[in-house]
Structure formats: C-alpha cells, structure tokens
Amino acid sequence: MPNLSRFRDLLYQLILRDLKSRYKQTFFGALWVFGRPLVELGAYILVFGAFLHAPSDGVPYPLFAFSGVVLWSFVSGGISRGSRSVMSEGGLVAHAPFPKATLPLAAIVGALIDSLLAAVMLALLMLVQHVAPSPETWLLVPVFIVLGILVTGIVLISSALNVFYRDVSQLVDVGVRVWLLLTPVAYAKSVVPAQFKTLYDLNPLVGVFDLSRAALLGTGSIDLSVLWYPLVVGLVLLAIGAWVFRAVEPYFAESV
C-alpha cells in the first residue's frame, strides 16, 4: 500500500512542521502551550470558584477545573484549528496533488499534543495538592479515543465546507463557545436543575467529562456505558464527515 504509507509520511511531516514552527516563531515558544490553559484556569478559579462557588464534586476546585480544561482544550483546539486547516493551506491545496485529509488530521493531532502537555501540568498540580490518581486513570485512553472520533467527524465536515462557505468557521467558533458553557468543564453537572437534566444530557460530552473525572479524581462511580452515546454520535459524524470530505475534495483546488 504505497498510498497509505505516503499518507502517513505526509501526516507525520505536517504535524512535525506545526510543532516546530510553533516552538520557533514566537518569543516564548513552547511556553504558550502551557500558558494558555493556565490563564484559562486562573479565570475559572476566580469566576466559578471564588465568585460563584460552583460545586466541584468534592475535589479542590483548581483540580476539578483543570481536569476539564485539559479535555476541553483538545475538543476546542481540534475543532477551531481543524476547521480552518484546509483553507489556511490554500496555496498548497490549489497547486499540489496530495491527500487533503492530512491537513485536518494534522491539526487535530496538534491539538491533542497541546492537550497532553497540559495533562502533564495537571499531573504536577495533583502532586502539589497531594491527590493521588485513582487506579481507573487508564480509562482516559478510551475517553480520548471517543473524543478524537467526535472531533474528527466534526472537523472533516467543517473543514470541507469552510472551503466553499467561509462563514462555516465563524459558525463553528460560536458553536464551540456555546458548547463550552453547556459542558461540565468549569462546574459540576450537579448544578443543572432536574427539569433540564434530560436536555442537558443530550450533549455527548457530558458523560465523557463526568467519566474522566471519576476515573482520574475518583469523584463518583465508574459507569463505562456512558461512553456508548458519545461513541455512536461520534461514529455517525465520522461517517458523514468522511463521506462529505471525499465527495468535495476534488473541488478544493478550484475553490480555495
């Protein structure tokens, strides 16, 4: 399969380029990767922790919020970088024959790497706070896989459509912001009033975030079956995304 190995080689080089250029082009380089989630975390601690006293399922609020931020940075980073990935390489897309799906995938992997670096900081924070990771921490692996499927599905659709309708990336940005508020990133699910519960649970990320906190910090009982719903939603989106991307890829070169 020379095509598959070509795809893999190209994907690897694109990821490497994004990583290296991020480290080299800014004055603080890699510091930004750590700085951004820390700034976000600071704001959450102030607003949700100090002002609003948001419930945090019995763990110190900074830990609670940061575990959410780590997961969320993958979702939001992957979606917003991925959606623009094809357009922002317009010159290449118009002039070089290569499998275009490498562009959104490289962007998603880039966001994953950022998120994993933030996870390293989370581990340090846990160490400082004397919180031992629960033995179920390995469950974060299936959690990231499910998130990856969801994000990839969305990004394949949005990055392809963004080539034809520039509004799509704006729409996606608004959507991501709203999604953040509707996801238990900065607050625990327990604040949601009972009558909104069913509606709230329609958000496929709710179960994923709940489970990952339970697995890492021991905030509740472990119920693996909550992964089914986001997994099915993700697979459906992935199937649609793959179909859309393949269908419109031949028209990228004339539309960027």
Place this chain on the structure above:
Amino acid sequence: MGITVSGVWKRYRLRSRSLKEVLTNLVPRRSGAPARPKSMWALEDVSFTVQPSSTFALIGANGSGKSTMLKVIAGMMKATRGAVRVNGRLSLLSFLGGSFHGDLTGRENVFLEGALLGLSRTELRAKLDAIFAFAELERFIDVPVKFYSSGMALRLGFAIAAHLEPEVLLIDEAFAVGDTAFRDRCLGRMLAFKAAGTTMVLVSHERYLVEQLCDTALLLDHGRVVALGKPQEAFTAYERIIEADEADDGDDREGEPARSPLEIESVELEGGGDGPEPVFKPDTGLVAKVHLRAKTDVAGASIGVQIAREWHVLHGTRSNRQGLEITARAGERITMAIEYRPLSLAHGSYAIHVAVYEHRLAVSPVMVWKRAAKFRVILPETEGVGLVRLTHNWRLLSDGRPR
C-alpha cells in the same frame, strides 16, 4: 506510461462564497437586474494522447485552460465530463517550494516538501545531500528558509523535484523564474528525465524551450483545442491567434499621445513587397520609414524603433544614439528611416513598435505606437533554432586524421 485524455469538459462554478449569498439567492431576483453568470467552461471537449516516454507541451494564452488541463490530469480536479487515464507514477511540479515554512530550516522543509511530492522519509534521508548539492545550498542546510532569497528557495524547491523518480511528470511553468545558470540546470535535468524515458507534459510560454524539448504541442484557446501537432505548427497557430486578438484591440497607441510634440502619421516598410504584412528574407534588408508631423515647435526630440516577436523585444534603438535628433517647426512633416541589413531574423511573424522621446535625456518615451507595422520572415528551410538568425559560416579546421 502514457496519458489518454478523452472528451474532457471542465466547468468552473463562479459560485457564492458565503451563506449570505446563498440566502439572498433564494429570494427571487427582481426583473431588470442582470443575473451574474453562474459558471464558465474552462475546457471544452479536449482530447489527446501522450505517448509513453514522449514530451508533450500545452501552450496557449493566460486563461486558455492549460493549467486546468494539467490539474485534471494530476487528479487534483475532477472533469465535469470526459475521462483521463494516466498509466504510471505521477508527479506534478508547480509552486516549487510552496510548502516552505520560513521558521524551519532548509533541511526540515525538504522533508515536508518531499512528502508532499510523494518521496518517503527514507528516500529523502538518502538523497538529502544530493538535493542540497544540486541546489548549491550546502552551506544553508540548517539555516531557516526565511533567510533564503526567493531564488534560493526556488532552487531548493526544484532540487527536491529533480530527485523524484516519476514515470509521468507534469510541469507547470516551473521555468518562469530563476537566473540563467539555474534555468540551464533545470533544462539539463528535464533532458535527463526525457532520456530516462519519463513521460512529460509541460505547460509553458517559452517557444524555444518547447521546440527544443517537446515532441508534440497542443494549443488551447478559451478551453478548446485549436492545434495539435509539431511544436512549430502549434506556435504558428498561436501567433495567428495573438494577431487576431491584437487586430481586435484597435488603437495601440500608449503613453500620452496628446502631450507628444510629434505625431506618428504612418510607418512604411520597404523591401518586402506590398500588403499589410510584407514578407522578408533574413539575408536581405528591411527599411522602416516613419512619417511624422510636428504638432508644436520641436527641438532635440528623437524616435525609437523596436522589433518584437510575441512579447519578446528582439532589438530596440533610438535615433539619437546615432546622433540623429529632430528639430522642426509646428506643422512640418519629417520622415525618418532605419535600415536593418541583413535583417538576421528567424522564421516567424514580427511587429514594429515606434516611440517618441521628447529630448535626448528622456528615459521613457512620451508615447509608443505598438505594432505600428507588421511583417513576416520566411526562411526557405530551417537551419537552426532560436529567435534570431545570426550570420554564420561552418568550417572544418581539422578532421582528426594525422597529417
């Protein structure tokens, strides 16, 4: 390893780029407002075959569909109708070094650009030194590309491409830039590809390159096939299209004719017979007579004459370079003549541009009459290639036998 293009049509949608336009298009348009065209045909029923191991050229004006054709062959675009079959591993050279990221070093960039062109990491690692040697950038291998000049980046881009081993190679005007020495090396590399049996399709404006390199040429005009055959025949057809377009242009007087102290009334060519396009032989002479009228009192003005073929100016000079200046009173008529003997031009169609300079030191003309006269040069037989025919004689000085 050949290419078969059968009945290819390609339509571009000139479509809306935002949801706003999609929404406004849903509302029925009021009558009176002219509807914008929704699409255009970039290729119309194009068919041709590129024989294995042959070199094929796509020629034509900008917007004729050459690049679209190339992208359809490369599989980057889908033909609206028709089919393209390519046998063999394909590479497209276009936008050399397009993936380069300024903050990354030459070495780092080679790996990404190479991966885009379809070279594996192992191949690239093995060829890295050869690539930098070809580009003559060995000293800059670990320097960020943002410190490269555009020529250096281009050289590196071509060097990567030169180390591909394609069976079918598509080249999109890769020679548009670069200095002479580098172009020679590119040409050498392409001749090597040709010798190795690579099937090549070349999009180019350069007649000399195409005539030297290609077995067959296809002329496209507004997406349609106009000529398909030997490069010389295709270029002859191309010249005819250019002439027809120019004839439509009407007045070719550029600059500020109103401010010019001299009016060019007519330009007359002698030595080639009558008609709008007299015919000359390269070893005879051509006299161009420029009839002028002074609109005001003139002192120290001069005129310039250029001989051009397509967009190449082959020769240009000003009368004051031989000490001839024009001094006249308003209303007087002047005739200047310039003689070319021998004419020393190759077979083809030519145009004469005439310019007026206000004074000896004027750097640019106050007006230019483009294509004030046209003529044709016909050679009884071809005796070489190139844009000019230099007077020359061959002699055998030593035949290798011992004396």
